[in-house]
Amino acid sequence: MKNIPTLxxxxxxxxxxxxxxxxxxxxxxxxxxxxxDMTPWRPLFNGKDLNGWNQKGGSATYxxxxxxxVGSTVADTPNSFLTTDTIYxxxxxxLDFKVDxxxxxxxxxxxNSIPGYQNGRVHGYQIEIDPSERSWSGGIYDEARxxxxxxxxxxxxxxxxxxxxxxxxxxxxxxxxxxKTWINEIPAAHLVDDKTHxxxxxxxxxxxxxxxxxxxxxxxxxxxxxxxxxSKYSTVSPIPPIITKNQLxxxxxxxxxxxxxxxxxxxxxxxxxxxxxxxxxxxxxDGNLIVLASEGEESxxxxxxxxxxxxxxxxxxxxxxxxxxxxxxxxxxxxxxLNKGEGSAIGLEYQILDDDNHPxxxxxxxxxxxxxxxxxxxxxxxxxKPINPIGEWNTAHIVSKNNHVxxxxxxxxxxxxxxxxxxxxxxxxxxKYKVWPNFGLLEKGNILLQDHGNRVAFRNxxxxxxxxxxxxx
Numbered sequence: 001m002k003n004i005p006t007l008x009x010x011x012x013x014x015x016x017x018x019x020x021x022x023x024x025x026x027x028x029x030x031x032x033x034x035x036x037d038m039t040p041w042r043p044l045f046n047g048k049d050l051n052g053w054n055q056k057g058g059s060a061t062y063x064x065x066x067x068x069x070v071g072s073t074v075a076d077t078p079n080s081f082l083t084t085d086t087i088y089x090x091x092x093x094x095l096d097f098k099v100d101x102x103x104x105x106x107x108x109x110x111x112n113s114i115p116g117y118q119n120g121r122v123h124g125y126q127i128e129i130d131p132s133e134r135s136w137s138g139g140i141y142d143e144a145r146x147x148x149x150x151x152x153x154x155x156x157x158x159x160x161x162x163x164x165x166x167x168x169x170x171x172x173x174x175x176x177x178x179x180k181t182w183i184n185e186i187p188a189a190h191l192v193d194d195k196t197h198x199x200x201x202x203x204x205x206x207x208x209x210x211x212x213x214x215x216x217x218x219x220x221x222x223x224x225x226x227x228x229x230x231s232k233y234s235t236v237s238p239i240p241p242i243i244t245k246n247q248l249x250x251x252x253x254x255x256x257x258x259x260x261x262x263x264x265x266x267x268x269x270x271x272x273x274x275x276x277x278x279x280x281x282x283x284x285x286d287g288n289l290i291v292l293a294s295e296g297e298e299s300x301x302x303x304x305x306x307x308x309x310x311x312x313x314x315x316x317x318x319x320x321x322x323x324x325x326x327x328x329x330x331x332x333x334x335x336x337x338l339n340k341g342e343g344s345a346i347g348l349e350y351q352i353l354d355d356d357n358h359p360x361x362x363x364x365x366x367x368x369x370x371x372x373x374x375x376x377x378x379x380x381x382x383x384x385k386p387i388n389p390i391g392e393w394n395t396a397h398i399v400s401k402n403n404h405v406x407x408x409x410x411x412x413x414x415x416x417x418x419x420x421x422x423x424x425x426x427x428x429x430x431x432k433y434k435v436w437p438n439f440g441l442l443e444k445g446n447i448l449l450q451d452h453g454n455r456v457a458f459r460n461x462x463x464x465x466x467x468x469x470x471x472x473x
Contacts, residue, residue: 045223060205068221071205081202089198092226093172100216105129108202116386135159138188147251150189161186190239261461272345278302293455306446315464316398326454328352333445349376373409381414
């Protein structure tokens with residue numbers, strides 16, 4: 001009996017019609033089922049209805065027409081967003097859009113809506129759609145957070161790539177901490193930023209003013225996404241990246257923010273009870289200022305560090321990342337001469353704590369007043385505060401103006417108080433701070449990062465003061 005390969009060869013040579021039909025069907029079947037031949041792209045919009053999408057924010061209308069999503073402006077409503085039900089992290093997204101020449105829009109990526117953040121307001125990265133004379137389409141805006149991250153001013157080639165009153169094509173790559181955009185195949189933006197790692201994708205219809213006519217439309221079609229084998233399909237961008245880590249964005253610089261730490265040296269900082277920066281206990285690694293663990297014994301580490309300058313009214317932002325069971329803090333209006341030579345330097349404290357694993361979370365003058373973002377030992381932070389898990393970055397934000405002080409955590413205000421008020425003085429009189437006259441009432445003081453014997457990392461330390469606030473006028 002002939003073997004199988006020889007038999008097949010004989011059938012082919014004899015031009016057997018039955019065998020030829022069998023081979024054609026076999027080839028077609030294999031082609032349809034072979035994963036190597038399947039396109040890696042998946043549609044985000046089925047062309048028929050809005051299944052898989054939901055609306056957040058304002059009440060602009062979204063409809064499906066001729067295989068397109070059509071968004072239309074409505075008066076007296078905030079920004080509207082048609083968002084995917086699915087959350088995406090790393091991806092490559094492509095779509096086509098056509099926009100009314102007098103309206104504004106955008107594509108949200110890695111965006112979120114949570115109750116604790118501005119009552120559920122949509123926030124996150126937005127790829128701008130801007131048909132105005134400014135022509136910033138393809139730029140990257142941080143919706144409801146930091147504002148412009150990659151403005152398109154001076155990027156003439158990309159600005160000219162937008163086609164007015166015609167269909168335009170976007171390619172958006174979000175891989176790791178890098179976001180890159182193209183408009184009609186022309187590179188537009190290149191950002192390195194790790195503020196948000198995942199979220200929904202959304203089609204925005206911007207709010208309109210009272211003097212604008214409603215009913216302006218933007219249309220989207222051919223919306224597709226790639227989430228697998230991204231390194232294979234990623235495109236190199238010739239545009240130098242804008243890196244936000246330990247840097248001011250263009251908008252931050254214009255509004256008066258200054259870096260309080262340069263991300264690479266100890267310039268501007270010293271030990272709270274030293275004339276220079278501690279020789280041990282603190283390290284700088286990969287743009288992070290890290291207080292090392294010393295088995296819970298503060299005296300075994302490098303000690304607290306403070307700014308060389310003192311501050312009165314200010315607005316401060318600090319990213320922090322804790323380890324399991326960690327305790328630390330950000331103090332302000334610190335008097336380094338007070339309590340000199342004993343324990344920690346004294347000042348008002350924005351508490352940093354692992355609430356789930358550190359016993360201090362259940363202590364304090366008022367129960368819970370030593371939890372994260374609280375005014376340590378005095379005022380408990382809002383229990384609904386948005387806190388990221390151990391090992392992820394959180395952002396502390398402290399505002400002090402004319403003795404009115406606010407603590408914010410990840411974009412949510414968690415407490416406020418008036419320095420020097422009767423209520424404040426009463427809280428102090430009932431706390432461990434009662435032994436220090438005029439506690440928390442300095443006109444100016446240092447800002448302090450605490451060494452409490454646990455490993456905690458800091459970065460993106462920024463401050464805005466009245467002297468640097470001229471551009472806000």
